[in-house]
Amino acid sequence: MPSAELTTASLSLSANGGEAAQHDRRFLRRLASLASKVFDRTAVLLLLAAVWEVAPRVGLTDPVFLPPLSEVLAAGWQLTLKGQLTEHLGASLGRALVGFLLAIVIAIPLGLLIGWVPRVANFLNPLIEVLRNTAPLALLPVFILLLGIGEVSKISLVVYSAAWPLLINTIGAVRQVDPLFIKAARTMGATPLQLFHKVILPAALPSIFVGVRIASASAVLVLVAAEMVGAKAGLGFLIIYSQYNFQIDLMYFGILAITSIGLAFNYALLWLERRFTGWKISADAKG
């Protein structure tokens, strides 16, 4: 609807003369291409939303098990008004962020060390191979047994599951640095420390970011599972609790909220990545 207003506005302006009309036409064309771009990007989602809305209403699915989207959103709105959404969302976001940041602080420096110092790598490699092939969720009971069902066990599990992709990608990133970059820096008299922070680190950053994004997805996944098993708040709890109480609309709303968190994380990280490795992204676009 804003585009319609803009169109009439620019049409009335075009009376000003030929030059202005040309300007307007260009503006309109740009607006049209923007609109079609937005449509291209969202068409499939709109279609999904439409199917979700219509299918239960025309009896294609049982509305009890799949309520129409509008009812799900209405239930979510009620939850928001009662202030409960903030509570669940806050709990989940807090755990995810704390766990994720802790994982970054622990795993990236460790990965840099392992990637850079072969002796550390040789020592730790067998352990890494064993642990990273243990599915984090399989360890959930262990975490609960050892750390209780409070925040510590949930955050620890998030840290654990996010740490592996971070660690593996960081190690790989350091190892894959073009040897010529290192050779060139050495011939220019770079000390090992300078070599590390002026060459290895920037060269490894793009691959490290790949790990960061995988880790964020992994963190959200594991968190939801942990919240389903033992929690008094959080979106995972909301989903499983709603199911038990047969508030199916709320259950779906919880799922949508989880998806939104995942998307928000991903876009935030993409934005960060573009800020830190802008040279890389423009190089890719060209290449």
Place this chain on the structure above:
Amino acid sequence: MSIQTTASKISFQQVRKEFLVRGNGPGNASGKTGSDAAQRFVALEDISLDVKAGEFLALVGPSGCGKSTLLDLLGGLTTPTSGRLLLDGKPITGPARDRGIVFQQYALYPWRTAQQNIEFGLEVAGVARAERREKAAHYLALVGLSAFADRYPHELSGGMKQRVAIARSLAYEPEVLLMDEPFAALDAQTREGLQVELLRIWRRTGKTILFITHSIDEAVVLGQRVAVITARPGRIKQVVDIPDALHSETEDVRSLPLFGEVRHRIWELLHDEVSRATVLGHKPVATIEKEELSHA
């Protein structure tokens, strides 16, 4: 062997370099087969050569003749197995900013702009920001790229990248410039342009330049002397003096009959070597060096 080396900038004295290579590849020098045992591979043998201060020396040889090993030795990235390698009469013990290396693949840092790339050596040396800026600007101007200071390497053509790389090596003001087939990846036109430019830079800066190439033409156009290197093991077959007439700044030296003569002489020296290298079915030296690097 004797101590008559003080007059030369760089002095190779019976330098020999061996590598240990895994012995299961075909075409190894020794007859042992089928084993994984490490074998000795002689990359350079009995290299004796003196380079005068301010001289432009070109090294030409077939691929796999150990040219790059020679450069690594000079760069201080590796040490001779035997013999001595002196710079200003003192043995080379490691990399230092008194030697600048220009690589064939540019080795520019993609996350740094042209200007920032040129500043790298100065930054590492602890030069203050303002002075860095000034020097980088000076050398950008020297290679004719002042307008491209803020471009990233991927936004530059191959020729421009190599100019930036040359400027980067000059920026920290080494006395010796070591160039490892710097123009090999460029098209003919760009290459000729850069050759002219390099000669101009050499005359202006008075650097000692060691220029490795596989192109005879390039060696003749650039070098005051051309050292012809044999293949496997790398030895210096002969050092050919290039007449001054071939370094005219105004003439198209490639069209002179003298150019043809000199070129042909070097071609003949190399010709036996090229066919020998082919018969030996060599393993490219680059792979051996990588193995050595990863062990280091």
